Amino acid sequence: MALLQISEPGQAPDPHARRIGIGIDLGTTHSLVAAVRHGVAECLPDEDGRVILPSVVRYLEGGGRQIGYAALASQVADPRNTIASVKRLMGRRLADLASLPPYELIDQPGMVVISTVVGPKSPVEVSAEILATLRYRAEDSFNADIDGAVITVPAYFDDAQRQATKDAAQLAGLNVLRLINEPTAAAIAYGLDNASEGLFAVYDLGGGTFDISILRLTRGVFEVVATGGDSALGGDDFDRVLADDMAREAGLADLSASDRAALMWQARQAKEALSTSKQVTVSLKLAGKALNWSVSRDRFEQLSAGLTQRTMVAVRRVLRDAQLSSQEIQGVVMVGGSTRMPVVRQAVRGFFGQEPLVNLNPDEVVALGAAISANQLVGNRGAEDLLLLDVIPLSLGLETMGGLVERIVPRNQTIPTAMAQDFTTYQDGQTALALHVVQGERDMVADCRSLARFELRGIPPMAAGAARIRVTFTVDADGLLTVSAQEQISGVQAQIDVKPSYGLSDDDIARMLKDGFATAQQDMQARALAEAQVDADRMVLATRSAMQADPELLEGGERQEIEALIAALQQQRATGDAAAVEAATQALAQATEAFAARRMNKGIAQALAGKNIETL
Amino acid sequence: MNLQSDDFELFDLPARFAQDIPVIDARWKQLQRQAHPDRFADQGQAAQRLAMQWSVRINEAHQRLKNPIKRAAYLCELRGAPIRAHDNTAMPAEFLMQQIELRQTLEEAEGPAALQALANQIQTQKAQLLQQLELSLDQQSDVAQAALQVRALMFVDRFAQEIDARIDQICA
Numbered sequence: 001m002a003l004l005q006i007s008e009p010g011q012a013p014d015p016h017a018r019r020i021g022i023g024i025d026l027g028t029t030h031s032l033v034a035a036v037r038h039g040v041a042e043c044l045p046d047e048d049g050r051v052i053l054p055s056v057v058r059y060l061e062g063g064g065r066q067i068g069y070a071a072l073a074s075q076v077a078d079p080r081n082t083i084a085s086v087k088r089l090m091g092r093r094l095a096d097l098a099s100l101p102p103y104e105l106i107d108q109p110g111m112v113v114i115s116t117v118v119g120p121k122s123p124v125e126v127s128a129e130i131l132a133t134l135r136y137r138a139e140d141s142f143n144a145d146i147d148g149a150v151i152t153v154p155a156y157f158d159d160a161q162r163q164a165t166k167d168a169a170q171l172a173g174l175n176v177l178r179l180i181n182e183p184t185a186a187a188i189a190y191g192l193d194n195a196s197e198g199l200f201a202v203y204d205l206g207g208g209t210f211d212i213s214i215l216r217l218t219r220g221v222f223e224v225v226a227t228g229g230d231s232a233l234g235g236d237d238f239d240r241v242l243a244d245d246m247a248r249e250a251g252l253a254d255l256s257a258s259d260r261a262a263l264m265w266q267a268r269q270a271k272e273a274l275s276t277s278k279q280v281t282v283s284l285k286l287a288g289k290a291l292n293w294s295v296s297r298d299r300f301e302q303l304s305a306g307l308t309q310r311t312m313v314a315v316r317r318v319l320r321d322a323q324l325s326s327q328e329i330q331g332v333v334m335v336g337g338s339t340r341m342p343v344v345r346q347a348v349r350g351f352f353g354q355e356p357l358v359n360l361n362p363d364e365v366v367a368l369g370a371a372i373s374a375n376q377l378v379g380n381r382g383a384e385d386l387l388l389l390d391v392i393p394l395s396l397g398l399e400t401m402g403g404l405v406e407r408i409v410p411r412n413q414t415i416p417t418a419m420a421q422d423f424t425t426y427q428d429g430q431t432a433l434a435l436h437v438v439q440g441e442r443d444m445v446a447d448c449r450s451l452a453r454f455e456l457r458g459i460p461p462m463a464a465g466a467a468r469i470r471v472t473f474t475v476d477a478d479g480l481l482t483v484s485a486q487e488q489i490s491g492v493q494a495q496i497d498v499k500p501s502y503g504l505s506d507d508d509i510a511r512m513l514k515d516g517f518a519t520a521q522q523d524m525q526a527r528a529l530a531e532a533q534v535d536a537d538r539m540v541l542a543t544r545s546a547m548q549a550d551p552e553l554l555e556g557g558e559r560q561e562i563e564a565l566i567a568a569l570q571q572q573r574a575t576g577d578a579a580a581v582e583a584a585t586q587a588l589a590q591a592t593e594a595f596a597a598r599r600m601n602k603g604i605a606q607a608l609a610g611k612n613i614e615t616l
Numbered sequence: 617m618n619l620q621s622d623d624f625e626l627f628d629l630p631a632r633f634a635q636d637i638p639v640i641d642a643r644w645k646q647l648q649r650q651a652h653p654d655r656f657a658d659q660g661q662a663a664q665r666l667a668m669q670w671s672v673r674i675n676e677a678h679q680r681l682k683n684p685i686k687r688a689a690y691l692c693e694l695r696g697a698p699i700r701a702h703d704n705t706a707m708p709a710e711f712l713m714q715q716i717e718l719r720q721t722l723e724e725a726e727g728p729a730a731l732q733a734l735a736n737q738i739q740t741q742k743a744q745l746l747q748q749l750e751l752s753l754d755q756q757s758d759v760a761q762a763a764l765q766v767r768a769l770m771f772v773d774r775f776a777q778e779i780d781a782r783i784d785q786i787c788a
Contacts, residue, residue, distance in 0.1 A: 019658075148658075177657050221645045320780070379658035387649050413679070416653065418672045476668065477653045542659050589662040600666050601618050603650055 019147040021177065021378035022138045023185070023370025026127060026151055026165065028087040028208030028234060029337070031055050032364060033134040034371035035141070036380075041189070041371040043364050044141045052363065053137075055207075057129045058082040059116040067133045079261040080104060081117045085236060086130075088208045089114070089123040090168075091160030096449075098232045099240065102257040111164065124168045131172035148177040150374040152366050154209040155181035156229035156393050158439055159451055159481050166478070175531075177377040179478040182206075183213035184222055184388055185369030186335040189360060191217050199225070199328055203348055203356065204335035204366075205311065208234035212315045214322045214329070223389040226412045228318035233310055235271075235338035241303045243267035246293050252286060259286050274300050275340050301343045308347045315351060321412050332356040337363050390415055392475055399436035399445045401426070408473045411441065415479060420472040422488070429461040433469055437483050456485040458492045532581040536573050539585050540566055543592055546599060553598045565591050619669060622694060623677035633688055633753040635681065644678040685773060688749050688766045697759040699766050707767060715771055722779060728786055735779045738772060745769050 022035045022044075030052045034043045043051035050069070058071035059081045066074065075082045079102040088097070094107040104115040113120040131151075138146055151169050153162055162179055169176045183202030190200075197217050204211040211229040215222055243263045247255065255263065266284050273280045274297050281294045319326060332348055334356045339345065348356045360368070376386055392415050397407040400423075409419050425433065433456045440448030459467055468488040475481050486493040543562060547554060554562075569584040624631040627643045649655075651670035656663040680686045689699045718738070725731050745765055752762040 178654065218645065221649070223645070317784075377654060377657040387645070387652060388654065389645070389648060389652075414675045416668050416671050417675050474672070477671070538658065542663070593662050593666070596662055597666055600651070600670060604647065604670065 018380055019378040020138075020142050020144060021148050021150065021371070021374030021376075021380070022135075022146055023150045023367050023372070023374045024131060024134055024152070024169075024174075025182070025185070025367035025370060026087065026131060026153075026168075027055055027366075028085050028206055028236070029055055030207070030363070031130050031134060032367035033138050034364070034367040035138060036371055036375035041368040041375075043367055044137055046137055047140075053130065053133060054084075055086065055130050056082060056084045057086070057126050059118045059121065061117045063118055065129065067129055076258055076261045076265060079257040083114055083116070083121070083126050085208050086114075086123045086126045088232070090127065091158070091162075091164040092123075096232075099237075102261050111160075124164050124171060127165070127168035128171035131169055131174060135172055135174055147175065147378045148374060149174045150178050150180055150185075150370045150377060151176060152182045152185045152370050153179050154204070154206070154229065154231060155183050155211045155213050155224070155227040155390075156209065156231045157479075158231070158394050158449060159396075159479070160449065161231070162479050166480070177374055180370060180373055180388060181211070181213065181224065181227065181390060182335065182366045183211050183227070183333075184215065184224060184390060185366045185373065186333055187215050187217065187222055188369035188372050188386065188388075189365045190333050190357065190369075191222065198330040199324065200331050200333055201315070201329045201352070202333045202335060203311075203315070203339065204229075205338040205344060206234050206336040207338070208232075208236050210234060210311050210314065211335075212311070212318050214318060214324065220385050221387045221389065224391045224414075225324075226318045226322035227391055227393050228314045228321065230310060230314055233307065235336070237307050238271055238304050238338065238341065239264055239267040241307065242270055242295065242300065245295070245299075245303055246282070246291075249293060250286065250289070250291050252289075255287065262286065270295060271300070271341070275342060297342065304343060308343055311344075312347060312351055326352050329354075333365075334358050335362050335365055390477070390479065392417070392479055394439050395441055396437070396439050396451075396473055396475070396481060397448070398423075398471060399438060403445045405438055405440070405443055405445055405448055408471070409475060413475075415475045416477050418472055418474045420470050423469045423471060424465050425459065425462065425467045425469075426464050428464050430464065430467070431459045431461055432457045433459065433467075433485070435471065435483070435485060437473075437481075451481070452483065454483075454485075456487065456492070459487050460490045460492070462489075528578040529576060529581070532578040532585070533573055536569055536581050536585045539588055540569060543588065546592075546595070550599050550602065553602065554595060558595060562588070562591055562595070619673050623681050623690060626674065626677050627681060629681070631691065631694065633684075633691060633750050635687065637682060640678065640681050644674065644682075647674045684746055684749075685766060685769045688753060688762060688769070691753055692759055692763045692766060695759045697763045699763055699770075701767065701770055707764075707771070711768055711771075715775070718775060722775075722782065725782075728783060731779060731783050731786070735776065735783070738776045738779065742769065742772050742776065745772065 020035065022033055025032045032043050032051055032053065034041055045051050046053065053068045054072040056068065056071040056075065058066040058074050058078060060066065071082055075084060081103070083103060085101060089105070089112055091111055093110070094105060094112055105112045106115055106120060111123060113122050114126065135146060149169065151165060153165050157165070166176055166179060183204050186202050186204065187200060197219070200215050200217060202211070202213045202215060209229065209231050210233040211227065213227040214225040216225050246263060246267060262284060263286060266282050270280045270282050274295070279294065279296045281292065283290070283292050285291070329352055332352050332354065334345070334348070339358070339362050345356055373386065373388065391412045392409060393411060395407050395411045396409040397405040400406045406421065408421050409417060423433070434453065435456065436445070436453050437451040438445055438448040439451050442448055456469060459469070469485055470488055471483065471485045473481060473483050543566065547559065547562065565584070565588045569581070569588055572580045572584040622631070627640060627647070629635060629640070648671060651667055651674055653664050653667040653671055656667045680690050692699055721734060725734055745768055749762055749765045749769070752758045752765060
């Protein structure tokens with residue numbers, strides 16, 4: 001039961017219209033889009049029948065661009081303008097990067113930008129190109145507009161990276177229903193196919209990130225018990241150890257960018273071949289020299305042992321966070337193309353003492369789960385009744401005296417969550433307090449990631465220690481944070497919703513959209529109006545069905561007031577002014593808030609009452 | 617039932633220390649099924665905001681109920697004996713001596729086996745304290761005694777975390 005759910009199908013403008021929700025796996029090396037069609041989740045192919053879109057964007061002189069396979073083919077020839085593995089740069093500064101790509105990066109506050117032949121490009125813009133390509137693919141597949149999208153992110157992504165991903169989706173013209181964690185998406189795909197119950201580990205080794213999550217599955221509830229991993233470890237690193245070995249044996253030190261790209265490409269081919277062969281020989285030409293290089297699976301295991309070990313350290317830690325032993329895990333789901341490597345499967349088998357689950361395509365499983373989730377979130381009736389209970393991957397805190405971190409929200413806390421802590425002034429007559437929000441597990445601020453700084457001003461002068469400043473951290477279901485502060489005695493509230501500095505401001509996004517990027521062909525105003533009208537219709541429909549379902553909860557005069565606002569909204573809807581439609585929708589939303597709250601309270605009470613009868 | 621209900625009312629549980637964790641978890645999921653913002657993903661911002669408030673409140677109660685120390689501290693608070701861990705650290709001398717000795721043992725412990733043995737010892741102590749706490753809260757209704765036991769458990773719990781951190785260091 002959903003409290004404001006549209007309960008009268010006859011009231012819908014078109015009762016048979018299914019709404020379209022898509023799931024997008026925005027990966028380091030490749031991306032996919034999937035949707036539920038005819039009751040089944042499937043990956044949507046491009047016009048050549050390929051479901052995988054390489055996450056590569058090439059910028060051409062004069063303003064054109066190539067995306068996907070075409071860009072991938074140019075990687076060796078034009079490494080400086082061909083942007084691969086951009087996911088690693090999302091929400092990152094130069095100092096955060098373990099290794100550098102073959103294209104040129106410029107350090108900037110918040111996030112690096114990439115220097116290309118057409119000027120600087122933010123990782124958000126590059127990601128938006130990929131997302132927009134998938135969006136067009138989905139629109140072509142359905143020959144219709146998309147109602148909403150679920151985008152997957154590694155569970156280990158921090159606030160900066162999540163914010164950047166959401167910005168990219170917005171820039172690509174997608175209505176983001178939810179960011180969900182990749183392992184959760186994988187479990188959804190597996191859980192439904194296999195009707196599994198119990199504790200599962202999801203071992204996800206992608207191109208650029210490693211995630212390990214423990215989930216508890218019970219009748220459609222996907223509860224993330226704990227999550228961990230390494231956002232700078234993936235299949236690319238396995239390529240790199242092979243490439244480094246090749247270069248070392250060939251006695252090549254300083255490689256040009258294009259030679260380096262060629263070497264990495266060969267290393268990746270060799271790695272993939274080693275999943276089926278015991279020995280691989282590579283022939284290539286580097287720096288004018290012809291090379292023959294041979295590598296065995298055993299040698300590869302040796303070279304990559306440190307990388308595999310790093311994943312197992314994270315596995316151990318996450319089990320301890322969940323207070324579980326490896327024997328309590330009923331199944332280990334393998335996700336990500338890199339889990340095809342026998343060395344990885346061997347390590348997982350050894351640790352958990354069981355064969356990992358590999359029966360779904362590890363490249364597609366995340367997109368499929370996201371599609372199932374999206375189908376439900378757009379509100380399709382008859383969709384599976386899922387509930388995702390996620391946790392926050394990294395602790396959040398504030399800087400205190402001496403550069404120490406005071407932890408406010410510990411990692412692996414179920415979200416959404418709000419946690420508050422009281423602070424005080426340390427000088428007589430102090431009227432302002434600087435707040436520095438950080439993320440990470442270390443005790444020193446210097447070792448954590450700085451998220452945002454803001455100030456609470458206007459505190460009335462008091463003796464040191466007399467003020468009581470309550471700082472509240474709120475993390476929404478997407479894992480995004482807002483922070484607010486209030487002085488309790490005076491009530492002074494310098495409430496600031498912290499949008500982390502690396503996130504794009506709404507103005508930035510508006511400017512980028514105006515620059516004709518990603519949605520160049522779209523008429524922005526027409527789209528804004530269409531979106532406002534859809535929101536308006538949804539609001540009217542929800543309100544009407546709510547009033548019909550619970551008329552007794554309306555207080556005197558409330559119905560008349562609401563009806564008047566509905567009439568006003570419908571009048572505005574016809575005028576064609578997006579801002580006016582939005583304002584009228586907002587007015588209706590505000591006027592119905594008290595009524596909605598009463599319905600919510602009633603719903604919760606009923607849910608409890610119903611349960612009591614069940615458990616009798 | 618509203619956002620101001622206490623944790624036990626919200627979860628429809630008797631306000632006592634002894635609880636069945638699987639029941640708490642099941643009720644948590646049942647409540648979240650009703651209130652999670654995802655249930656209202658297509659229903660506008662007002663519904664989302666309300667759902668978020670409920671969902672946050674349910675998670676808060678769940679965190680407190682499922683953790684025995686937090687649950688006990690909450691019961692003490694409801695019964696008029698708040699723990700005030702920050703400004704009330706007065707503990708019996710005997711207990712403090714024992715803590716100092718344990719800390720020395722931790723500093724001198726070498727190798728994972730010794731640390732694990734210490735960790736087991738602390739787990740046993742913690743279990744005993746929890747049993748006494750149940751007695752104080754549910755049988756004897758001695759809230760002052762219970763508050764003291766909660767403070768002792770906070771010490772013990774912090775110490776257990778330090779052992780874990782040491783084991784981590786050694787394994788890494």
